[in-house]
Amino acid sequence: MSGPISLTHNKYYSWCRDNLFSSWINGIITILSIYFIYEVSSFILNWTIFEADFVTNFRGERIIDRTFCSKNIEPGQHGACWAIIIVRFHQFIYGFYPVEEAWRVNLVYGLLPFALVGIFFDNLPFRKYFIYFTFLFPFIGYFLLYGGIGLDAVGTSKWGGLLVTLFLGVTGILLAFPLSIILALGRRSKMPVIKTICVIFIEFIRGVPLITLLFTANVMLPLFLPEGVRPDNLLRALVGVTLFQSAYMAEAIRGGLQAIPKGQLEAAQSLGLTYWQSTRKIILPQALKISIPPIVNTCIGLFKDTSLVLIIGLFDLLGVGRAAVADIDWAKLHYEVYVFISLIFFIFCFLMSRYSLYLEKKLKTDNSN
């Protein structure tokens, strides 16, 4: 808005008048909308916070099973009973990981951001050392989580909850990324054999549901491996998830590659750069930048799809939640469990989405929108 602001009308007043009450119809819609927002948000806030139980019920008793929940004592008068989350918190976050060893998982959670910042922010001070750490991290993480020298071994069958979700999501995405770049470049290769292999791989993986892939990885993978080598369930799921993600990401990247004008490669070649130099310094940086939205789209999709590992017997966040709901002591607290799980998924997906916006903004080098 331009023009002088009169003394009696401050800018909030005139903004409201111009945008919310510019006509009778607009005014009525505004009032109805405000009423609607008030009703919905007061219901949500009351249910989740003000009328909800956390550790104790309305009588002040400690909640140890569902019969203590206020809403089960006085039906229809109370909000959520979060005690189910609090009591089973360990399972949600660590699965069946031994309680006394949970610090190892915490340490991995705590180190994870340090392993990722180096990849995510290129203007970071001492970035080089963060990147070194990124390459070390899989080994540190594996050692801490799985155990080994000096640490008790904790088999992956005991992993669960957020740990499995994050393990599959983060590792799957990070492993799929380089693979997908190779697939996308291979699909555009002039060498027929490489091109055919990449096309078949991508089309096959994209053509089957993730569930099928997970089943296949679970059942078929041992058949291809030598006798006696039995990769554990989680690893099989990781293979399935990584292949799935790499095919989708490859197509997202191929879209970006196709958007780069031919002149870019010609200019690079005429300067004497080799194919790999041109690809690495000229084509990929631009193609990946264009592909950020679809890449993040597939990442968010995959992160949520990791919950499908439930069907091959792994207890990810959703699996643990379903187990909680099925527990006789805590039955019929679906809402609490699913709201909590949704919230955790939402936080991670939202972070990915925001990061992609940050990246797009940072990489913008012209004055266009």
Next chain:
Amino acid sequence: MKQGIITLEHVNKWFGDFHVLKDINLSVSKKERIVVCGPSGSGKSTMIRCINRLEEHQEGKIVVDGIELTGNLKNIDSVRKEVGMVFQQFNLFPHLSVKENITLAPIWVKKMPKAEAEELAMRQLEIVKIPEQANKYPGQLSGGQQQRVAIARSLAMNPNIMLFDEPTSALDPEMIKEVLDVMVDLAEGGMTMIVVTHEMGFAKTVADRMVFMDEGKIVEEASPDKFFNNPESDRTKLFLSQILHQ
């Protein structure tokens, strides 16, 4: 035909069934400035793109500075180090700053230390008269400035030969002069140049020889004086009358 720094002998090229270059013979000697003109689709761009192997010719022989262009990748690399190219669409790298555009090839192809490459880039930007734009991105520059950066980027590889593929065709009229000025400087500095252009004023100023192409053939080759004042072929006369009276 005397042996030149660039020789094309009986070069033929097809795009599918379309015969785009028909028996091209051309010899360019060192420090010679050739201007190639002709109607669109006559094969002039294709011809110069064959000289640094952005296009592959199917028949005939192309030799650049003693190196024959064949499928041999090593030869192609050596030729590309000798030959700089400037494109109609500039083809600057939009994700790199002006300075990075120029230092990229010296650092990666010539393995030049970064500081030295940056010094070189600044010298090249002085030559094309825009050192103050060094830290901007191509998207922030005008067309004329972008094309001058593209020239600086090519020059940074210290080529013996420069190819220009309609360098001013994508520019607004008021920016053409600043680019042509840089090219005139370059010509006066003794660079071997092949320029595809319709800028006849430029051709008259700098060209040692005019080459006129039509339908994939070289129709006429002559000194600018003869070419403009006394062309032999009727096709050339028609072309000149159209281009000079627009």
